[in-house]
Amino acid sequence: MIKKLDRLRRFEMIRTLAAVGLALGIAFLLILFTSEQPIDALRAFILGPISKFRYFGNVLELMIPLLFTGLAVSVMFSANQFNLISEGAFFVGALGSSWIATNFLLPAGIHPVVGILVAGLIGAVVAMIPAILKLKWNADVLVSSLMLNYILMFLGFYFLNYHLRDPQAGDMASFKFPDSARLMKILPGTRVHIGLIVAILAVILIYLFMFKTRWGYEIRMVGKNESFAKYSGMNVFRVIIVSQMVGGFLAGLGGGIEMLGMYTRFKYKTLPGFGWDGVIVAILAKNNPALVPVGAFFLAYLRIGADIMSRSTDVSSQLVGIIQGVVIILVAAEHFMSKRKNRIIYEESMADLSAVKEAK
């Protein structure tokens, strides 16, 4: 039994590597077709992020929002709600923290804390809406959350234009954040800020929440089988609302942290896309909070590698979209090399059986 698990685990690693390898092969072909410096481009893509400390810092910086939305989506999906509100929650969270940053004078230590907490709370509130529409009126969560994202964006712009906008700014942007509101940088030479620590804490806490507390237990049971949860005496309504609020809180928090950690003013002119990225991360992590960092790192590495490639070589930044897509699809492909996997399972199971027989 132990042997079987080992062999399977080793196989899973080989499989993932093979998927990445194949995806890179395809990427290389695409690069080969269009680039005069394909080798350099590929090297920049693969090794770029670890070629300089600052570049690795970029990976970590990008991981922070991905960790939050990845966790957010994991929790929301765990309750079997395809709520895509993390996109909108992230956005309004970012806006909420900007509001606190620009309109309130608070001491340095407290200012960002209030900012991101408010961001989280706003996220929690908006994430509840699709769930309520579903529970009360049976409206499809995926669709209503998609629509709500647009509504939140326009509401956000209204709020920005009429309450936060800096008329001196040459663009639709808020007033500048005071230094007291900004998050501390923690790695000299990079922009990595204390948000990374908060994110890691969030991963641990959400892992514990989902797997070691009764609320997480309730969410998982509701997600796996709502009828069973109801039958077991769980308040399904409340559990779903709570799960969506926790998810929304995380996404909002992520927005606030991204804003106060990486920006000097609120500048988004469209939804920033981290919600969709969160879906990618969560699915790669199979909704398991403990695996979210792996998914987030993977995606961040891919993106930064692609950036470095398109900055430093002649590969256009749009090609990168294709490469990312290929890599993501192949890595998440369950049936990729499944014949081999089934063969291993078969061989090991049969070996187990005959071992048992011989023992007898």
Added chain:
Amino acid sequence: AGSDEPAPVTETDVTKVVLLINGNLGDRSFFDSAEVGFNQLVEDYAGKVEVKIIEMGFDNSKWEPGLIDASEAGYDVIVVGTWQMQELLEDIAPQYPDNNYIIFDTVANPEITNVYSMVYKQNECAFLAGAVAASVAGNEPIGFLGGMDILVINDFLVGYIEGAQSVNPDVQVKISYIGDFNDSAKGKEMALAQYQSGVAIGFNVAGQAGLGQIDAAAEVNKLAIGVDSDQEALFRDMGEDAKADLIATSALKEVGNSLYRAIEMHMDGTLVYGEAEALGLAEGAVGYVKSQWIIDNGYADMVDELVVKIAAGDIVVSSANGLTTEELTTLRDAVK
């Protein structure tokens, strides 16, 4: 090693220039115009200038690494544009005092001595557009189709309104913002909505989305005014003469020319870093297309006269700079 960054410059007789685009090429106006200017430069100064253009995409958080990379790669001149890059540049330029930076379409802090800034008086070319529009429209309303409710667009708007008012003080302006610079179908619908509510001629300032206005104009057989580059020529390129015929003129923002001029001055040693210039009609950094239509309909003299007056400072066009949302709303409501 180090293939992920350009090799450091060794020869001194070649001027190495990098243009960092905080977005993507293909907007057919702003950044593309910069590219065209640089291409011209490379052609005219073959062997003397090398230009690299880097697209950094739309994600704000990727711009700082891009700028730092460029700053460390040994370029002679690093060019960035738009207000969105301004604060980043103000942060980073002082850390690389030996580098030369040019920023366009915004003004950096003048205390930073290695940055040259230039802004465009788009309100001036928009003034011309407004004057043409109001002349054409007579007593009918005119249209303004903006991409987004942001400063640059509103600077056009302010100039447009003033230009129109200079012809007809009671002019009515229908103003819509598409909310997007890509969705040309939406641009078409909003333009049609304007035409159908009586607008005689519209002015689009919305990148690709604004091109929808030309389609709309063709549908209702009314006139349109283009922006940034010569949109009439664009439609002739696409083989759509019927549509091109309806473009009265385009208000030009000659980013490419201004960059060409700046790099040329840099090579001559006449560009003063630490300085900011506002480039308008006088400098040829903004302008208008003296189209066949303008000539045929007898507006050429009027517009040329306005150009001279503005360039000479006889007419001072207001700017949207510093207007609050409320003030803008008041302005827009006044011409409703």
Added chain:
Amino acid sequence: MGKEVLAMKGITKVYPNGIVANKDISFSIDEGEIHALVGENGAGKSTLMKILFGLEKAQEGKIYLREQEVTFANPQHAIERGVGMVHQHFMLVPSLTVAENMVLGVEPKKGLKFDTKTAEEQTANLSKQYSFEVDPAAKVSDITVGTKQKVEILKALFRGAKILILDEPTAVLTPQETKELFKQLKFLKEKGHTIIFISHKLNEVKELCDRLTIMRRGTTIGTYQVSDVSEEDISRLMVGRDVILKVDKKPVAPGKNILNVKDVTYVNEFGKNALKNVSFNLREGEILGIAGVEGNGQREIVDLVTGLQKIQHGDVEIKGESIKGKSIRDIRDLGTSHVPEDRMLYGVAETESVKANVMSYKYSDSTYTNKVMQKSKEIDALADRLVVDYLIKCNNADQPVKMLSGGNIQKVVVAREFFVEPDFIICDQPTRGIDVGAIEFIRKELVALREKGTAVLLNSADLNEVLELSDRLIVMHEGEIAAFFEDASKITEEELGLYMLGLKKQSAEEIGRAVQ
């Protein structure tokens, strides 16, 4: 009896989760026989048949049809060669009509159009030919379970099946329906069909089949002439020991009232008036059985008493408290347990571990959780204890429930609902579709609970079981109590059948005795 028509040789099947469902199995049937396939839950019967039908691929082994080797890569191949299968679970599309389900995949056409009329005619003709009565135009969601089973068999026949696999076709049928079905199966046999019949009900096997093959843990134990073996022999061969289904129970010593159902009237979600003025009560230490043909209000009684549905009219009291407005959790906190009818829908979260499933009753109890964190030591201990006490066959308590066989999944449910020693338990089809060994175990545990003073409400389609276990008994027909029996041991299955089918009904006065 004819010569060998079909043979499977050396079949080995390992599921992707590593479960070896079939191990080097050889199995053959003769032309024109009805051949029973029996074995414990999880023995691998369904798997073997799915391989024969092309639904699953075996890693090893060969299939011979009339001595010719064949490969069934998918059901289409099997159907083309005259193999048909009626699955353990219904394979019908509820929103389509009987006729549409019937012709699915081999639709009659008129030009581009699907020819509804021909489909209905074909269905009607076939149903006449085999005297299976069905309404071709009825929606499948509207027909009874018994009719659905008929439609399933007709579906196979419609596709020209000469060899018919029936995977537990009687599990959901009433005795009358079963009898009817058997008549038709024998008729099919006369017409030259060969039938493989899977069932856990050994009396049925005895009654219907010619030969039987016994499976145990993925292998075959042997094939026998049915006339040569007794039911006891079969049980012993299946389970590997003697099985006693008769339970000894002490005489009733009912205590105080636990459950009062008072004049309940209920309209279900399909708008059917499913319960009409139903009243009865239940006391400590007694088992009240409910008998009835499925769809006569039993499900609604269970739903209302457990709080799964809200009471519309009338009242239900548990331990003297009305449960109107109470949540399911409140009702459970009154000391109520519930073994649900559909274990996969309500009983378990199948992708979760045995542990997660057994703790769902008491997860919020202070024994298993403090203010924030769950007490994993206590939870582990509970799960391990229940696995041992309730003889749940699994590698460990962290194994996902879906990897267990049906009988063991039922034991997980029973363990969770029984270990709390409830004051009141609703057992809804507690032994449906599980093997004799598991049935024996669950019945014993149930009687043990009763002895400890638990009030048991037992709903079962297995009449033998209701009669065996119940102290008192009500019979439901069309949403009403059709009969009440003070002593369940005094009636026969046949008599019960008459009340169930509505051929007989007690007087209001007699029925009134259900309230004491």
Added chain:
Amino acid sequence: MSSIIDIIGTSEFWYSVIRVTTPILFAALGALISDSAGVINIALEGSMLWSAFAGVVFSAWFDSAWIGLLAAIIIGGLVGLMLAYFALNLKTDIILSAIALNLMAAGGTIFLLFVVSGDRGISSSLDSRVLPKLFTGLADNVPIIGPVIFGHNVLTYVAFVLVFVTWFFMFKTPMGLRLRAVGENFHAADSVGISVKKIQYQALVLSGIMAGLGGAFMSMGYVSWFSQNMTAGRGFIALAAKAMGGVSPIGTMIASLFFGFASALANYEAEISVPAEFVKMIPYIFTIVGLVVYASKKQSDVKRARQKQAEAATSSKGGE
């Protein structure tokens, strides 16, 4: 306010409603077909974008709008096919696959546009063709509704005809029967020898083709060029329209028109005196409200039926 009423009173407004609806209707029908087969297709956006691109490129290359249309249809279907391959063969999560395909479409179209034409962002150097408008002559001859329903692009008529074709296909053909069977209970379909995978492949390809028609309309009817990301989320709106419309093509059409109405209204931003941000929200708010009303109506229908029965049951008892 009166100006809004004036707007709604014009035939131009209703003409515009139909035009705005067209691309969404195509994609929504696509969503309907794939959903019916139990596979959700959120790569409609990607299909539309690729098709909009292909239509322009091929119509320019072959100097024929019809070849452009054909290419758009094929490419749209190909994206559906890729989604099917990823989700059904490689077993990559279907939502993840679709997100990845959408990412690939956004970058890939611009990349390929540059490769084939040297253009960036907009297909300015491609002399592409547009599909013709039909019945333009009739518009002025029929009072009131003439200007509304005549003179649209040929694809607009195709879209509305497709509503009925889809209805016929889903509810009147053997293939439609299989499709619905697979969507409702794939085990049942599997057990009668229908290849579930094959049906789902077909459904995804068909839905890609539908979205592809929508894409062709965008670049060869709505406007006459391709520009980056020009579909601007219409594929997602289509999902909403499908959800609002329930399981029937007619419902899908009504929902799409409803959204079209709201968007057309919002385009008159200059005429409506509330902040533009709120005007822009109108279509999305309409959609959510529509969704809720539809879903809750279904729910309350059941409830009402129960109520009635219950009343009947108790009153008849009183009479006894």
